[in-house]
Amino acid sequence: xxxxxxxxxxxxxxxxxxxxxxxxxxxxxxQQTPQEWLVTIDRSLNPPQFESYRKLINIEPDGxxxxxxxxxxxxxxxxxxxxxLSPASEKGRTTLRVGDNMWLxxxxxxxxxxxxxxxSVTGGIFNNSDILRVDxxxxxxxxxxxxxxxxxxSGSHLLQLxxxxxxxxxxxxxxxxxxxxxxxxxxxxxxxxxxxxxxKTLYFKKVTDFGQGIKRPAVVETDSPLHKxxxxxxIFAKMKPRKxxxxxxxxxxMGRIETLR
Amino acid sequence: xxxxxxxxxxxxxxxxxxxxxxxxxxxxxxxxxxxxxxTKKTWEWKGEISASATAKxxxxxxxxxxxxxxxxxxxxxxxxxxxxSLESRWDWEWSRLFxxxxxxxxRSSLExxxxxxxxLREGYWQISQLDPHNVEIGKRLLRWGKGYAFNPVAFLxxxxxxxxxxxxxxxxxxxxGIWIPGGFSVFDNSSVNLVYLPVRDDLNDxxxxxxxxxxxxGIKVYALIGTTDIDLYYVQKSExxxxxxxxxxxxxxxxxxxxxxxxxxxxxxxxxFQTTLLGLRYLTNNDVTWIVEGYHDSSGLTKDESKALFExxxxxxxxxxxxxxxxxxxxxxxxxxxxxxxxSVKEPFNWLYxxxxxxxxxxxxxxxxxxxxxxxxxxxxxxxxxxxWQHLSGESVTQYGENSVQNKLEVIVTYSF
Numbered sequence: 189x190x191x192x193x194x195x196x197x198x199x200x201x202x203x204x205x206x207x208x209x210x211x212x213x214x215x216x217x218x219q220q221t222p223q224e225w226l227v228t229i230d231r232s233l234n235p236p237q238f239e240s241y242r243k244l245i246n247i248e249p250d251g252x253x254x255x256x257x258x259x260x261x262x263x264x265x266x267x268x269x270x271x272x273l274s275p276a277s278e279k280g281r282t283t284l285r286v287g288d289n290m291w292l293x294x295x296x297x298x299x300x301x302x303x304x305x306x307x308s309v310t311g312g313i314f315n316n317s318d319i320l321r322v323d324x325x326x327x328x329x330x331x332x333x334x335x336x337x338x339x340x341x342s343g344s345h346l347l348q349l350x351x352x353x354x355x356x357x358x359x360x361x362x363x364x365x366x367x368x369x370x371x372x373x374x375x376x377x378x379x380x381x382x383x384x385x386x387x388k389t390l391y392f393k394k395v396t397d398f399g400q401g402i403k404r405p406a407v408v409e410t411d412s413p414l415h416k417x418x419x420x421x422x423i424f425a426k427m428k429p430r431k432x433x434x435x436x437x438x439x440x441x442m443g444r445i446e447t448l449r
Numbered sequence: 450x451x452x453x454x455x456x457x458x459x460x461x462x463x464x465x466x467x468x469x470x471x472x473x474x475x476x477x478x479x480x481x482x483x484x485x486x487x488t489k490k491t492w493e494w495k496g497e498i499s500a501s502a503t504a505k506x507x508x509x510x511x512x513x514x515x516x517x518x519x520x521x522x523x524x525x526x527x528x529x530x531x532x533x534s535l536e537s538r539w540d541w542e543w544s545r546l547f548x549x550x551x552x553x554x555x556r557s558s559l560e561x562x563x564x565x566x567x568x569l570r571e572g573y574w575q576i577s578q579l580d581p582h583n584v585e586i587g588k589r590l591l592r593w594g595k596g597y598a599f600n601p602v603a604f605l606x607x608x609x610x611x612x613x614x615x616x617x618x619x620x621x622x623x624x625x626g627i628w629i630p631g632g633f634s635v636f637d638n639s640s641v642n643l644v645y646l647p648v649r650d651d652l653n654d655x656x657x658x659x660x661x662x663x664x665x666x667g668i669k670v671y672a673l674i675g676t677t678d679i680d681l682y683y684v685q686k687s688e689x690x691x692x693x694x695x696x697x698x699x700x701x702x703x704x705x706x707x708x709x710x711x712x713x714x715x716x717x718x719x720x721x722f723q724t725t726l727l728g729l730r731y732l733t734n735n736d737v738t739w740i741v742e743g744y745h746d747s748s749g750l751t752k753d754e755s756k757a758l759f760e761x762x763x764x765x766x767x768x769x770x771x772x773x774x775x776x777x778x779x780x781x782x783x784x785x786x787x788x789x790x791x792x793s794v795k796e797p798f799n800w801l802y803x804x805x806x807x808x809x810x811x812x813x814x815x816x817x818x819x820x821x822x823x824x825x826x827x828x829x830x831x832x833x834x835x836x837x838w839q840h841l842s843g844e845s846v847t848q849y850g851e852n853s854v855q856n857k858l859e860v861i862v863t864y865s866f
Binding site: 241243245248254255257259273274275276277279280286287288289295296299302304305306307311356357358359394406407421423425426433434435436437438439440441444446447449 | 479480482484487488489495496497536538540545575577580581582583592593594595617627629630631637638639640642671673676678699700701703704705706707709730732738795801829830831833863865866
């Protein structure tokens, strides 16, 4: 009798384990809190420390384009530096972000100047907070997450993650992040002002394997109802983890960022 | 470095620099990105060529006009200026060399006003072994301070011209050590700069008015506290036993509003002068950037003193008057109090690629005004087309009212490569 009970117990446990394994993918989505989803998205978009090259293209309604190439370094959740490599007129310009602080260094003009998140060093729809993007969790609190009827590139129903700015100094007050749960990647982000006005929509495209465990959209496009007919595109390349000294993310180092390429 | 060597250096950089690989092909595919083109090379360079045509209309009532043109035979002048500037960087991993030079050619309708010059703007050697800390030796522009039009704490550099704050300036020969404490620091971001600047015959002797031989030691301590940048400055003149001190700050009050300030105490012999600057930058919702600055220099002339100076020009023989005129022209500011206001608008009324700007420079002591209206147009990458109109006005015996030029119109075309 004792053996029978023991046998039944073992079989029940094994069946339970099997069932748990089968339901795991569903359970993962259901169990993750909004904040956990936010952390997952941040880590999916980039490793905590990395370097990458980016091309920014501003497209006007008549189809004319302006292109910029940047070399970017990021450390921890809120330190980003970007160096302009092209066009020649911008070459050597460096932007640095440490939390809410942003500076622009123009080699000929002078020392690092404070800039704001709402300005844009490249013009176009991307502002400085888009170009010097820190982890979303640094600036936003995740409030709710819900499944939508819309389907993502993987075929799964998209999740809508609602984010609220932690302070008034953040560029957008509210974000609606549409996530493909299978790819663990945003597909679309709608950015709103305090009054609920839609400022811009960011579209994440071409999920690419950059190697060393980094798989993320290689293209981010944006448009804005405030600038009808305009579009800006950001293309990522050569993204790879890179450890750097914290001294690199200081205003005195801005003139030397280009030596780290 | 003599002029011939500087010219040879500049020409060398140009000749070596033109290679077909620098001419970029246009991408047809929107998402294509040939990143290999941008990987780091041991030697990299960039250049800029700018051509400007200027028309100057003289103020024939001005005292300075009568000194410059004793025959009173000039109503206006036209000038053509061609400027080529080149920057080059070599990176050998263990050290780096930076060179930036400029060549100018000026042709004027005025007699004896034609000029040509070449000079090394900056040229320094950087030791990379100590990275992120740093030692630099050579000609370097320090760019101390946070102000846009004025920099009271810029003790060891050529003064900025508030009429054209973004104009490039020539550096001074220095040795600089930069220490960035990083993780050891109690602040979010900090650094310490130590500067050695010698003044000798033909070395830094054209800028800093000191004894024939002097050694300047300067120290700058920087810290980021919250959202505020703070610098402390201390400059010691070894031979004269004098010192200058100062501080500056810059802080973002909100995401579109920045305030900054500088304070400097300059000791000269037994005198002490204070220079103060307070300013702000504000970006409005409709993309207008406002820069406002107030400047006070206790070593400047009072309204009565500058009035007396202009009257002295009027009563002096020509040679003495020319000497006074030269002294006035060397000073970027003449009186004690100035106000600066600049408003620039990004693409107003959907005018694509246009950035109009107006800058008012006001001498608050004599109420004379220097207004500069600019229009920049950047239709394609690397090309900038600019027009500007500068108008100077004021009562008699005031700084801008007595300026020999009353109106200046300028068209500039700049191409970067």
